[in-house]
Amino acid sequence: MTAERHSHAELRFAYGTMGSGKSTLALQIYHNLAAAGLRGMLWTQLDRVDGRVSSRLGVSADAYRVEPGLNLFQSGKSYSDRNGRLDFMVCDEAQFYSPEQVEQLARVVDELDADVYCFGLLRDFRGYLFPGTARLLEMADSCDEVAVESRCWCGRKATHNARLVEGVQVYEGDLMVVDDPTQEPDSTYELRCRRHWLSGTSASRVAPSVTQPAQRAGASTPRREPDTEASETPTPATPTLSDSGEVSIASS
Ligand SMILES: [Zn+2]
Numbered sequence: 001m002t003a004e005r006h007s008h009a010e011l012r013f014a015y016g017t018m019g020s021g022k023s024t025l026a027l028q029i030y031h032n033l034a035a036a037g038l039r040g041m042l043w044t045q046l047d048r049v050d051g052r053v054s055s056r057l058g059v060s061a062d063a064y065r066v067e068p069g070l071n072l073f074q075s076g077k078s079y080s081d082r083n084g085r086l087d088f089m090v091c092d093e094a095q096f097y098s099p100e101q102v103e104q105l106a107r108v109v110d111e112l113d114a115d116v117y118c119f120g121l122l123r124d125f126r127g128y129l130f131p132g133t134a135r136l137l138e139m140a141d142s143c144d145e146v147a148v149e150s151r152c153w154c155g156r157k158a159t160h161n162a163r164l165v166e167g168v169q170v171y172e173g174d175l176m177v178v179d180d181p182t183q184e185p186d187s188t189y190e191l192r193c194r195r196h197w198l199s200g201t202s203a204s205r206v207a208p209s210v211t212q213p214a215q216r217a218g219a220s221t222p223r224r225e226p227d228t229e230a231s232e233t234p235t236p237a238t239p240t241l242s243d244s245g246e247v248s249i250a251s252s
Contacts (some may be wrong), residue, residue: 006041007113011106013094015122016146017158017191022119025146026092027061029117040085040114041079043072045093066097073104076112094120102135109141119146124190125163126177127197150191153203158191159240162200169200205245 016022030042042063080086089108104118122133137143150158162169163185
């Protein structure tokens, strides 16, 4: 390549918690760009059933699967060779991509001149950045939180995903099962604010007088309560989401 042209292609990363509508957004962007006559690829991670991206709102589309070891730059290049060009890629579940695959997406932008839109979670249930997410934060031209906020049961903004095994929050375990409830029948996920993620407190374990969000300021010192009378129903009927809705599309 010689003369470098100035393109506006960008690598963009939109992140949010489970239930923040990331997959819905991914589909929306994919449909909008395709409807405008642009040529692009929709990607998702292998955990997704049937290689489709679907959202809680019932929309779905066929997607290419990001298998481990797949070279996304080469895939984009092949698509471009076959179709004359590649205008964009939409990448769902990007937290599960490897750091190398994220770097390949940067090359898709820089060398193929295609826009790449990535969607994913920031943190795993242990509270650490996913490796793919960390690389995206380091490499992307822009990083934005998706606008649809999720809330903890206490009313604060949800920033963490808690994994519960038989109703009790756990801080260790296999990462990749986060999106595959079938592999882990006893696990559920709950959105939490940092405070309640750290303390491991479910709404069902809090005395009524403390459940009011207004009560927050230092009222309860975060502390770990490893186990209590593990309630079978960790999920209150409030704005959290967990077992019910999480099935095939958990993170979106
Ligand atoms: Zn909370």
